Amino acid sequence: MARAGLTTERLVRAGAELADEVGFEQVTVSALARRFDVKAASLYSHLRNSRDLKTRIALLALEELADRGADALAGRSGKEALGAFADVYRDYALAHPGRYTAARYPLDAETAAASAGPRHTQLTRAILRGYDLPESEQTHAVRLLGSVFHGYVSLESAGGFAHSAPDSRESWTRIVDALDSLLRNWPAR
Amino acid sequence: MARAGLTTERLVRAGAELADEVGFEQVTVSALARRFDVKAASLYSHLRNSRDLKTRIALLALEELADRGADALAGRSGKEALGAFADVYRDYALAHPGRYTAARYPLDAETAAASAGPRHTQLTRAILRGYDLPESEQTHAVRLLGSVFHGYVSLESAGGFAHSAPDSRESWTRIVDALDSLLRNWPAR
């Protein structure tokens, strides 16, 4: 019988596609095996277990997202950078719902530290360079931005804003406006 | 054999406790049955299926959260209301992680409409009465607040801010300060 040519790499990539198609929760070793026309047990030479698969998909998503974020920030600053970065998040989540969910998959401390997660923080900090925040407020602002981006996108893809006016895109741009304004007028303690 | 006295009510309540103890994802018909010293099949006279169980836990959490939010808003306005409401979210999520996750469980449109979800929107709108926003901006502001609250709490309980200074509580109060400031100086279009 001809070999399927499985590799961890290919499995993770296919797993990410599967996640986008059927949802991250439904990404299963069995389903992935089916997609390669192979028995589930065969995947265990390439993946430690089901959690390992999901973790790897999460790492892939975090990296893709950071890469796109970095691209978006290149050559931009201030509000332009803020808006471009925000759009990267939203667009990614809408285009790749499964991967985006995966990016929220809980990682243990060391895996998280070695992931692209910290790059996200760095990128957000880079945005703040276009504004005049005291060092002591930077972390708070980073956390605020992260919360808004993640919170909005997560509520939106859960259908939170689906059936009500105004359009979600409109809120998104207004929220970016508001954040820009806030960063320019960050309140003193 | 003595009867266990199962009811949908008791099952959902126990399911919520279970969620807080072991995580919403691990809430399973089997695990719940074990907790009542009963066979899994026995739960199916009280619950349609596993999804039904999770949905009911989600509805319970949404209601508890809305109740607490309403309490927090009673007799307060402006920044005081904003801060109290924000704390309700954070405190609830920290005290009841499983329930909080449940509150994010995707509901179909009609279930969502009949849930306490809309009350959350109403409560958030009530906070805005303490600020001077044009009607056309209200929905955007509601969405922003919802995003920040949910986003922050969700990142925090995922351990996002766990091992880094400054303290998460400090960021939280600073973020509430910032939101208050933003609402008082909402940018014109």
Add this chain to the structure above:
DNA sequence: TGCGGTTTCCTAATGCCTTTAGGCAAACCA
């Protein structure tokens, strides 16, 4: 008090998913 009806929980069974163990054959490499 005892009887029928209803309700509640049980056993049994199926199907799908995860994971481990051990085997055979294809691919590589010398």
Add this chain to the structure above:
DNA sequence: TGGTTTGCCTAAAGGCATTAGGAAACCGCA
């Protein structure tokens, strides 16, 4: 080309979800 490695397979055990059908407990009424 023969030996070795590696890749995918079969087999099997254990878990959760769910349905069908049975028996015992409970409840109301005569």
